[in-house]
Amino acid sequence: xxVTALVVDxxxxxxxxxxxxxxxxxxxxxxxxxxxxxxxxAVRALRPDVVLLDVLLPDTxxxxxxxxxxxxxxxxxxxxxxxxxxxxxxxxxxxxxxxGFIAKRDxxxxxxxxxxxxxx
Amino acid sequence: xxxxxAGGALVAAMIYGAYxxxxxxxxxxxxxxxxxxxxxxxxGAVVWQLRPESRTGLYxxxxxxxxxxxxxxxxxxxxxxxVTLGYLVSDAGVLxxxxxxxxxxxGRVTSQLDRVLIWIAGAFAAVYGLVNVVLFDPRxxxxxxxxxxQPHAVPLTHIGSYDATGIRNALDAVLGILAVVFLAVxxxxxxxxxxxxxxxxxxxxAASGFAAAQYLVQILVFGGPVNSWTNxxxxxxxxxxxxxxxxxxxxxxxxxxxxxxVVADLVVELERTPPGxxxxxxxxxxxxxxxELALWLPDRRSYVDxxxxxxxxPTGSQRAITVLGPADAPVAALVHDPVLLERRALxxxxxxxxxxxxxxxxxxxxxxxxxxxxxxxRARIVEAGDEERRRLERNLHDGAQQRLLSLGLALQLARxxxxxxxxxxxxxxxxxxxxxxxxxxxLRELARGIHPAVLTEQGLTAAxxxxxxxxxxxVALGALxxxxxxPATEAAAYFLVAEALTNVAKYAQATRVxxxxxxxxxxxLVDIDDDGVGGADPAKxxxxxxxxxxxxxxxxxxxxxxxxxxxxxxxxxxxxx
Numbered sequence: 096x097x098v099t100a101l102v103v104d105x106x107x108x109x110x111x112x113x114x115x116x117x118x119x120x121x122x123x124x125x126x127x128x129x130x131x132x133x134x135x136x137a138v139r140a141l142r143p144d145v146v147l148l149d150v151l152l153p154d155t156x157x158x159x160x161x162x163x164x165x166x167x168x169x170x171x172x173x174x175x176x177x178x179x180x181x182x183x184x185x186x187x188x189x190x191x192x193x194x195g196f197i198a199k200r201d202x203x204x205x206x207x208x209x210x211x212x213x214x215x
Numbered sequence: 216x217x218x219x220x221a222g223g224a225l226v227a228a229m230i231y232g233a234y235x236x237x238x239x240x241x242x243x244x245x246x247x248x249x250x251x252x253x254x255x256x257x258x259g260a261v262v263w264q265l266r267p268e269s270r271t272g273l274y275x276x277x278x279x280x281x282x283x284x285x286x287x288x289x290x291x292x293x294x295x296x297x298v299t300l301g302y303l304v305s306d307a308g309v310l311x312x313x314x315x316x317x318x319x320x321x322g323r324v325t326s327q328l329d330r331v332l333i334w335i336a337g338a339f340a341a342v343y344g345l346v347n348v349v350l351f352d353p354r355x356x357x358x359x360x361x362x363x364x365q366p367h368a369v370p371l372t373h374i375g376s377y378d379a380t381g382i383r384n385a386l387d388a389v390l391g392i393l394a395v396v397f398l399a400v401x402x403x404x405x406x407x408x409x410x411x412x413x414x415x416x417x418x419x420x421a422a423s424g425f426a427a428a429q430y431l432v433q434i435l436v437f438g439g440p441v442n443s444w445t446n447x448x449x450x451x452x453x454x455x456x457x458x459x460x461x462x463x464x465x466x467x468x469x470x471x472x473x474x475x476x477v478v479a480d481l482v483v484e485l486e487r488t489p490p491g492x493x494x495x496x497x498x499x500x501x502x503x504x505x506x507e508l509a510l511w512l513p514d515r516r517s518y519v520d521x522x523x524x525x526x527x528x529p530t531g532s533q534r535a536i537t538v539l540g541p542a543d544a545p546v547a548a549l550v551h552d553p554v555l556l557e558r559r560a561l562x563x564x565x566x567x568x569x570x571x572x573x574x575x576x577x578x579x580x581x582x583x584x585x586x587x588x589x590x591x592x593r594a595r596i597v598e599a600g601d602e603e604r605r606r607l608e609r610n611l612h613d614g615a616q617q618r619l620l621s622l623g624l625a626l627q628l629a630r631x632x633x634x635x636x637x638x639x640x641x642x643x644x645x646x647x648x649x650x651x652x653x654x655x656x657x658l659r660e661l662a663r664g665i666h667p668a669v670l671t672e673q674g675l676t677a678a679x680x681x682x683x684x685x686x687x688x689x690v691a692l693g694a695l696x697x698x699x700x701x702p703a704t705e706a707a708a709y710f711l712v713a714e715a716l717t718n719v720a721k722y723a724q725a726t727r728v729x730x731x732x733x734x735x736x737x738x739x740l741v742d743i744d745d746d747g748v749g750g751a752d753p754a755k756x757x758x759x760x761x762x763x764x765x766x767x768x769x770x771x772x773x774x775x776x777x778x779x780x781x782x783x784x785x786x787x788x789x790x791x792x
Contacts, residue, residue, distance in 0.1 A: 106617045112624035122764050124520050151612075152316075178616050180659070182681050183669050199620040203627050 097123040101141065101171070103134040103157070104149040104151060113147060113202070114122075120204040131155035131177060135163065144170050145211060149194070150177035157192050165192045176202060218263075218276055222256035225283055232290035244450055249286070251458040255279035258461035271319055275461055278311040282457055299370040302347035310340040311432075315460065316401055316423035325532060328664065332393075339389060346382050348372045387434060401427070408554065418463035422456075427457045428532045450620040467729060478564045485572045488581045491521045495574045497549070500565050507550040510577040511540075512584065518548060521576060523584030539573065547573045593768040594703065601706045604666035611662045613659045616655065623651050667709070675705040679730060682713055686728070687720045688745070693731030699740060704791050708732055708741045711773075714758045715785050717742040723783060724749025734791060741787040751777035762787075 102113045107129070114124045122148040125141045131154045138146065140142035150157040161173045173193040180190055180198050187210065188196055195210045226249045233245040256279050263272025287294075287301030313336035317329040324330045336414040348370040384638070400426045405417065428451055484686055488496050494508040509518035509526040518526040528536055528548060535553035538548035629642045662668075670678035676695040683690035699705070712730055719725050725747030733740045751759075763773045771789035 106621070108621040109617055109624070112621045112628065115628050116624050117406065119600075119628055178612055178620055178659075179668060182684055183659075183663065183667070184673075186677055186680060187673055200623055200652060202624060 097121075098145060099123050099141065099143040100145040100147060101126050101128065101134065101137055101143040102147050103128045103131075103152070103160070104147075104176075105151075105153050106149075109149075109199070116202065116204065117145075117147065119137070122206050129153075131160045134160060138164055138167060138171060143171050146171045146173045148173055148175050150175055150188075152181070158187055158193075159197045161193045162193055170181050174207070174210060216260070219257055219260050222253055222276075222280065222283075225280075226250065226253045229286065229290050236290065238291075245286075245290075248450070248454045248457075249283060251454060252279035252283050255458060255461040260617065265301055270323070270752055274311050274315045274318075278308060278315065278460065279457065281307040281311065295371050299372060301349055302351065302370055303344040304340075305347055306343040306390075307340045309393070310336045312336075312423055312426050312460075313397065316420060323532075328400065330731075334396065335393060336494065339386065339393060343386050343651070346378045346386070349374055350382070363383075383792070390430055391434045391473075394427040397427045398424055398431075408552075421434070422459040422463040423458055426456050429453065433601060450776065468747070478561075478568045481565060482568050483710055485569060488572065490576060493569060493576045494521060496572075497565060500621055501524045501549075501551065501555060501561065503552045503555060508573075508576075509548040509550060510580045511545045511547055512581055513544065514581075515584075519580050519584050521579045521580055522703060523582070523587050536568065539570070546570065546577060588772065590768075594770075597707075597765055597768040598703050605671055608662045608666040608668060608671075611658060611665070612668065616658055616662070619651060619655050619658065623648065623655070626651065634773070666706075670705060670709050671702075675708055675732065677734070678705075678709050679712060682716065683730065686716045688716070688725055689727045690716065690722075691727060691729045693729060693742075694711065695732050696734045696739075698734075700734065700791060702771055702791050704739055707762075707769055707771070707789060708787065710765065711741055711762050711785070712743060714762050718751065718758070719743075721744045722751065723749075725782070737790060739787075739789045739791045741785075741789070743785040744782060746782045748779065749777045749781045750779040751775065751784050 098121070102110050102117065102124060104110050104113065104127075110127045110129075114127065117124050122145060126137045126141050126156050128137050131152045134146070134148070134152075137143075148157040148161060152160065157175050157177070161175065164171060164173060174195045175182060175188070175191065175196045176199050177196075178199050181196055184196075197206050197210065229249055230242075230246055233242055256276055259272055259275030259277075259279070261272075262275055281304045285301050285305045287297040291297035308585075310333070313333050317333060318324055324333065349372055351370070351373075364403075401420045405420055432451075432452065442540075478500070481496060484496050484500075485493065494506065497508065498504055498506040507526075508521065509528060510521065511518055518528060520526045529550060532553065534550050535556050537549045537551065537555075538545045539548065547564070549562075626644055626648045630641060631640055632646075633644070635641060667678055667681070669681055676697070679692065679695060683692050700708070716728065716730075719728050723745050725745035728743065728745045731740075731742045733742075759775070766773045766787045766789060769789050771787055774781070774786045776786075777783040
């Protein structure tokens with residue numbers, strides 16, 4: 096059975112390419128969300144296995160949303176991503192309950208597979 | 216004037232009546248007592264004339280007048296009307312004493328407690344008068360009690376001959392309690408008054424307190440009402456008390472003459488007063504430590520304090536305001552104890568004497584106000600600059616950077632689709648991807664230099680950690696604050712450390728740098744020490760000067776110690792609540 100994914104980012108351009116990248120890696124992208132509230136609703140409705148989550152969102156931060164999602168009944172594996180590097184984001188990243196962090200410029204099928212295991 | 220004439224005529228008629236009566240009342244006592252009452256009326260009339268806006272004059276006149284009327288039954292004992300009037304006001308003095316003391320000096324009731332006390336005193340006087348005129352039949356009692364020395368006519372309103380002694384005893388007990396409460400209130404007023412106010416209140420308060428004490432003595436020492444016509448010592452107590460009130464007020468007015476001495480002292484003192492201390496000199500001269508000085512700035516058409524901070528004149532009756540100088544172009548305003556209004560002569564002479572010093576003070580305040588404004592605007596400029604930097608960083612991040620990142624993803628996908636062959640297209644894509652990475656790195660470096668996102672989002676401590684990680688010279692981080700500081704303070708501290716680390720890397724030849732930020736005693740201390748060659752010159756680098764400006768804009772200080780061979784020590788001290 097296919098592994099489902101949700102892309103959360105406020106940039107439509109990034110969402111478009113991220114969807115294709117995930118699909119090329121073997122995930123089934125079930126939805127996209129542009130902010131924290133939409134993302135939470137989508138997670139509750141669609142229960143994706145993986146959430147690719149931007150750290151900076153218009154209404155919340157990816158770190159906060161990750162904590163909320165971690166307490167959901169069927170918690171998805173969360174991959175945080177950002178246009179900034181891990182060093183720029185500081186120590187808060189290390190304390191997050193997300194599966195891991197991949198900077199946007201390092202986002203490749205290989206990096207995703209390494210973090211999540213192969214999708215199919 | 217009319218009141219004085221009427222009072223004089225009344226006293227003359229009463230003395231004549233007493234003379235005609237022969238035995239009662241004793242003529243010499245009557246003359247002394249009523250003449251002093253007349254003097255009281257005259258003093259009251261003078262005060263009334265001088266201060267028509269205060270009701271104190273009215274009360275001062277009324278008090279000896281009701282005393283005279285209450286003596287009617289002794290003089291005109293055959294007239295039913297005179298006896299009725301006399302009985303009716305026999306204790307009205309209590310009401311006027313209460314009004315006088317509790318409303319002095321304004322003649323207006325200011326507190327709820329005073330209002331209640333006055334109502335009780337009024338009710339007492341009314342009940343006592345009514346009991347007398349309705350129930351007290353003086354005929355059978357004149358030889359049974361010392362209170363009535365000769366037969367009085369029956370009051371016009373008499374309805375029945377009850378023995379009212381019980382009721383009157385009860386009322387006397389009420390009077391005793393009232394006197395105790397009243398004494399306490401007068402004492403409280405004295406204790407709470409400002410020294411200047413005390414000077415005004417003291418004479419009257421003392422005399423009135425004495426009057427209240429008189430009622431107590433009557434009850435505690437003599438055990439009840441005493442007839443002053445038969446008891447010599449009681450006669451003197453009552454008469455002198457009745458006179459003490461107008462007399463003490465006159466004394467209080469005379470005291471105002473001291474103003475000249477006060478002003479002479481003030482002129483000498485102002486010579487030596489440093490700028491900013493004129494208020495203290497005025498407060499001492501006026502005897503009002505609560506005095507506040509508001510200086511008028513014509514350019515702004517508003518008042519400021521000696522430090523140039525805006526000053527709002529209070530409203531309401533708790534404080535009085537005296538504006539110095541012409542109304543359309545004031546120099547200053549004094550906010551003071553309302554009681555000082557009773558000493559207008561002192562107030563205006565002190566104001567005149569201080570005029571020059573106040574002009575000077577006003578210029579100083581204007582200067583301070585401008586300085587304060589300058590300081591605020593400098594801080595505002597730095598803050599606006601920081602905001603602009605934050606906005607730029609966000610724009611770079613949200614705009615160009617995001618597009619380049621999407622482009623990177625597109626290249627990744629293209630490479631995946633092409634597979635390994637394609638006439639070297641894969642290599643081309645690989646190169647494009649590397650070029651893109653460099654562009655992103657440069658853009659990120661640029662954004663970080665403008666305003667690091669980690670500083671905005673996670674604060675100074677996190678931002679300094681990333682700074683330390685990226686430094687080419689090893690950085691040892693000491694204690695750092697565990698809470699967020701105001702954005703301007705965080706930005707100043709961050710850019711200071713960033714600039715210092717850049718300088719260390721460029722010039723210091725240091726092997727290690729120590730950075731520490733402490734927030735204690737309402738200030739933030741930023742320390743950066745290196746073990747390099749020293750000899751840094753703040754005049755050379757514009758970077759450090761810009762940082763000094765930034766620190767100064769926050770009212771802080773920047774200190775640089777960099778003796779050759781001894782490393783460089785940079786310390787910023789920024790006020791922070």
